[in-house]
Amino acid sequence: MAIATIKWVRDCARIIDQTKLPNKLEYICCRDVDTMWHAIKRLSVRGAPAIGVAAAFGVLSGIRAFKGQDRGRFVKLVYDTCAYLATSRPTAVNLFNMLARMKAVIARHPQANVDQLNKALHQEAMDIFKEDQKVCRAIGDHGAALIKNGMTALTVCNAGALATVDYGTALGVFYSAQKMGRKFKVFSCETRPLLQGARLTCWELMRAKIDTTLICDNMAATLMRQKKIGIIFAGADRIAANGDAANKIGTYMLAVLAKHHGVPFYIVAPKSTFDLNIKSGAQIPIEERKPEEITHWNGIPAAPRGVKVYNPAFDVTPARLIHGIVTEYGIIRAPYVRNIKNIISRPKETSPGVKVKDL
């Protein structure tokens, strides 16, 4: 039902080229790791969970052309491929987590030959893919409980089907709510500079017949002042042990505005987005991208030549501004350090103490 953002098809990783949306629905077949690295780098595939799956599939693409039965050379190729893919983007922790899982396959099979390792790596990548599907549905169902009939929600960037292999995270909440028959509307921030909100979120939600209105990022404050926003959902690229969440630039702004206007602000993200190795958001590396993303449109300058530009791709929202983090295990609320530790480091089917509360 959800669009196949990324899929393993006939021995290659097939991804939607999201840089072409909404004008063209085009696919890229990544038959080698270079193609996947560039696809991740230039955001043809993006969104933390989708990047995780893309990384796993990227490893498969990297070992695809391997010939022979030399385990040593094969293992080196797997590690080199993982190291290379890790350089594509610095912020989304799923990328590193999924590469770690692929490398762990090697460690778990010290006696396996090349064919067996190959098979085990394929199995692991497919497991990662299927887990993301399940996780999306669980997240959507937990988050949907927050959406009341008649509500209007706001979202930023694209934490949807196009950011995952299924329902999405923040947008998964809307798909689940729709399935439950809830009536609601969505405002989508266009999300400068790359317009993922305008190009991808509006495209996805309109395709699903969800009532969607596009705004510029600088209009969200006015909507909140007019009391038109009932709740805000944003995805995340990395969440620290204390609940600080890195997400697309503009998310922190929404969290501050939400606090000022008394609007509940939620982060929606799977377990794989948490990085318990880092204590707080201050330690999350923030990717800075090239000036042309801001200064040019379709190759035409929209700013004077040579202007200085600051272009951080992400910002960090401190946990104190977050009402709750919707995960596949339920909604994690403050105190975050304790609750994140309980739920994320010891996952269970349903974690006690984590309840979906009415707002």
Next chain:
Amino acid sequence: MAIATIKWVRDCARIIDQTKLPNKLEYICCRDVDTMWHAIKRLSVRGAPAIGVAAAFGVLSGIRAFKGQDRGRFVKLVYDTCAYLATSRPTAVNLFNMLARMKAVIARHPQANVDQLNKALHQEAMDIFKEDQKVCRAIGDHGAALIKNGMTALTVCNAGALATVDYGTALGVFYSAQKMGRKFKVFSCETRPLLQGARLTCWELMRAKIDTTLICDNMAATLMRQKKIGIIFAGADRIAANGDAANKIGTYMLAVLAKHHGVPFYIVAPKSTFDLNIKSGAQIPIEERKPEEITHWNGIPAAPRGVKVYNPAFDVTPARLIHGIVTEYGIIRAPYVRNIKNIISRPKETSPGVKVKDL
């Protein structure tokens, strides 16, 4: 020294076509009122003070082709022209104020013939033009006192030379500070959807060799959190009797973020921007503009066809979020109702009780 944004040249109003900046510096000669109406409507000329002058010059363009000595017909033409120009944009009060001044010329000369009226109207328009020049310099000097060496300021949209006939208002502060030898840097919000910050403010400030960095609007919050912004200056299109200020969409957002981060937020505007007939910002009409400004870039769609769009051109910043209003008489501070009344309705060379204070 400042660029001639609008000027009466050889019997026509010559304006810079700001929709072409920064890629081309092109002029439009408004030889009839229609050309001026469309130039205002599509923002070839914009910025509250410049619109005021454009309206006055628009009246001159409208009466330019009048033949004969029928005072009745001539007066009707002046009123009709004013009524027509008043429909070009609803938010900037300067437009209405300057049209009112042009109409008042007629009322002040009940016995004058067509030639005399024509001459008096030209005189009034030139007075409006010259007053804006003087006002810009006075505003710049008052505001510059707020800029300390080493400070970094943030601004939005373009309240500069391109928005006035001289120095500008918010940017006039920078030009004055530069003249006084202050060392400072400026961040310019790109100002979606029409990118006046990227296209016009960066262009102007770079031309004046002021250290300028461009950001997307959704990056301002992150800069404030990093303590990189020392002060914020924004223009205004209309200010109510209580100090509520309508300005380009995104200004209110900055004011809320400034409050959260403890950054002083200033409005910079001349007396002509105040509308004491309205009590509060709630009564200021907010222009909504067409969806294509958001959905298209150089004619190429950047959002799905048919998406709903909300595109308010302005927002209202409540007076309680404003540290001070920099005017040609000095800096007006709270309590605004009393101080605005004192200063704006009874202008003097220097108003007592209005002091430029250190932050």
